[in-house]
Amino acid sequence: MAIDRRKQVVEAAAQSFSLFGYKATTMDQVAKLANVGKGTIYTFFDNKEELFDEIMNSLIQEMKRVAEAEYDPAGSFFDNLNRVLGRILDFREKHQLAVKMAHEVRDIGTPKALEGLNRLESAILSYIQIKVQAAIDKGELKRCDPEVTAFVMLKLYLALASEWQTAHDPLEKEKITELFQLYLLRGLANE
Amino acid sequence: MAIDRRKQVVEAAAQSFSLFGYKATTMDQVAKLANVGKGTIYTFFDNKEELFDEIMNSLIQEMKRVAEAEYDPAGSFFDNLNRVLGRILDFREKHQLAVKMAHEVRDIGTPKALEGLNRLESAILSYIQIKVQAAIDKGELKRCDPEVTAFVMLKLYLALASEWQTAHDPLEKEKITELFQLYLLRGLANE
DNA sequence: GATTGACCAAAAATGAATTATAGTCAGAAA
DNA sequence: TTTCTGACTATAATTCATTTTTGGTCAATC
Structure with a gap:
């Protein structure tokens, strides 16, 4: 052969x-x-860019499989969301390609590397958006724009799980879960 | 004289x-x-850095005055927060120095310009944190860590008011207010 | 028909020469 | 005396001509 x-x-x-x-x-x-x-x-x-796109597509596919593996159809929306987001960030943090792209963007701002990371983020957002829509349909979540909501969820998670660390001690995984529930699910208003 | x-x-x-x-x-x-x-x-x-620090300190003072002018002691916490954050972002967006620093960080990554912007953000966070603590004491907000909460509020506001625009049409000011209330105040959970 | 690597134009890296800059200090001005 | 100054210096940044590397091609080879 x-x-x-x-x-x-x-x-x-x-x-x-x-x-x-x-x-x-x-x-x-x-x-x-x-x-x-x-x-x-x-x-x-055809060229270097297309070769790179193929590699990025594989990464995105792999991430989707990882996310889907973490998803439990029987569980609640927030439990799933929390676990899946945690798993995705962990995946991104450990996958050589994703790490390298992030460093390259930070250090020398390679446009193609930035584009790759943006595609990765888009894929994550689409995934969350679908789950949000499903949760709204099931009546688990209030009516809301699924796209904006997915965006806010990812931003909030990133803020707690990674941006917070730039100026403070990292938050425990359980702490992040608890805060995520407090802020987005139950809300801060008293009564 | x-x-x-x-x-x-x-x-x-x-x-x-x-x-x-x-x-x-x-x-x-x-x-x-x-x-x-x-x-x-x-x-x-003593040197160029200290001269710059003095100028940044003035900017921070000016921003504090602007925020305080927008604050209404009789109003509700969320109403105030929303108005003050909107005013601060608007201020930052229009103030030549703040704008120039943001561009410089983006374009050439001058460390001192980044440090200046970080100090500006810290000042905003301190301000919000104090108001959050007051709202908790008054029973308007649930018990929570005021520092993390202030951080989350600013991040959420920035996400809606500026990051969202990088890939979508900007959200109306009223829409931002509404979303901010939905996500952080009332929460997404049904019932 | 599939595969290859010498080849090319274009882009990027290098570094020596030039220019610009932060900070000093001997002396002028007040 | 005290305050203020700008010529001066050591160092850092910028040019830019030269060299090196790179993405992409294609006639020759398998």
């Missing part, structure tokens, strides 16, 4: 983007790592 | 930092604008 050169290219690219980032990954390097002539890459992908 | 050279320096510096940013403001320029020898600046301020 012939060797699957496309797979070789994709795996080499994934490794290289994860290890060195978008800018520092060269097509020569990917070709060498894949044990393939450089021209071969261009029979599968 | 002798001319107040310190005031001249401070006013020239404020003008220059607002117009050109931190990095592009030179001490020679400030001296010339202030009609003062360069050495004179150094009799009042």
